[in-house]
Ligand SMILES: Cc1cc2nc3c(=O)[nH]c(=O)nc-3n(C[C@H](O)[C@H](O)[C@H](O)COP(=O)(O)OP(=O)(O)OC[C@H]3O[C@@H](n4cnc5c(N)ncnc54)[C@H](O)[C@@H]3O)c2cc1C
Ligand code: FES
């Protein structure tokens with residue numbers, strides 16, 4: 001079982017060399033970052049690439065740049081552990097650094113990259129949910145140039161995304177958080193460590209200048225749809241309001257009505273729907289309270 | 295498939311080994327190089343038995359291509375004791391003193407994961423120790439003695455009793 005199929009190994013020295021290889025080797029090749037998804041899929045014979053293009057050593061694809069008042073950029077090959085421990089990111093995007101710290105185990109976080117987490121495009125993945133809620137854009141590079149997509153449009157289904165032949169993800173761009181805003185992430189799984197989320201969710205709330213009325217709200221759910229699910233009902237329900245217990249209950253019901261959970265080894269659809277309600281109520285409240293303090 | 299010669303830096307020693315791109319690091323370390331302290335449990339990233347330090351950070355040998363580890367510094371359990379005298383590292387001694395080793399299968403991974411933590415954190419809390427070891431499964435000790443061994447080492451180090 002643990003024997004890999006035969007492949008050629010390439011370790012390009014620069015991003016442009018990597019893009020040349022990705023283009024010329026085409027769909028028979030796979031890009032290798034941390035390998036924590038790819039090597040397992042190869043061991044399980046779910047895929048049999050003829051070539052592996054190792055991009056994990058490319059400095060051009062690594063690193064976190066937080067600019068004062070101007071958001072942040074995170075290279076695709078930045079590891080989950082680097083994100084978890086980034087003090088700069090934590091100040092502005094604690095929902096993301098918290099989610100990063102909840103992915104897998106310490107060893108997995110040291111190896112795994114944020115690019116790999118998004119490109120593997122598992123519905124249960126940890127980081128796409130907070131990235132969407134924070135308004136992140138995915139920067140996709142090919143030999144012809146770069147293009148950008150909102151995180152939630154990049155992932156299109158279970159293990160499906162918008163990457164075209166010859167393209168890789170090079171970085172993520174996070175907008176500066178709005179004044180009087182806060183984003184919160186939460187998940188429910190079978191245990192604390194080393195589990196795959198049954199449901200995860202992130203809620204980002206911005207308040208009016210008065211510091212009480214909701215100006216903007218984005219609620220994103222993971223693991224209850226083949227792709228990150230951005231609630232369409234929540235903004236209509238909460239915008240312009242001062243949050244009340246009644247609205248919190250309604251927000252839970254709205255999220256539940258939109259979720260499309262399935263039953264699998266980790267949880268039943270019924271349980272997932274309950275969890276969606278509980279998480280939505282908790283996170284809407286937490287994000288609202290935190291935005292008041294912001 | 296044709297093998298190629300690569301150089302791996304393990305415990306500050308350079309090893310030339312012939313590998314194919316498919317060869318997994320933990321297998322090369324155990325079977326080609328003969329350092330059998332590193333264990334292989336699940337082969338799937340779940341148990342942490344195969345943990346080695348790569349450039350000082352704990353990584354899973356069962357999910358790494360050996361060929362991708364050229365130019366990196368690898369530390370296995372054989373590299374933790376004093377290279378000259380062979381004396382065990384005080385963290386290792388603390389594991390022994392506290393009965394934190396039973397069958398020993400998880401121990402190399404436990405030591406390397408906790409060594410990376412104590413090397414980078416002067417005074418890790420119990421919570422940090424637990425979080426760090428969440429990816430190292432032990433089916434014998436029940437973990438408590440392992441946490442105690444690490445805490446005792448950290449305390450002794452803070453008091454200047456050991457390095
Ligand atoms: C024990 C264990 C526990 C885990 N727990 C969790 C968890 O709790 N939550 C979670 O979300 N995930 C979890 N994972 C899954 C995995 O660790 C993450 O998805 C990780 O972020 C993948 O990143 P990677 O760098 O290892 O990707 P790789 O395995 O290197 O790549 C994954 C896929 O993305 C492609 N790819 C990678 N980078 C790029 C790029 N820049 N451009 C284009 N394509 C690219 C690869 O070709 C491959 O198809 C776990 C894995 C293990 C082994
Ligand atoms: S053998 Fe590598 S994690 Fe289990």
Ligand code: FES
Nearest residue numbers: 396400432433434
């Ligand atoms: S001592 Fe036996 S598995 Fe830990």
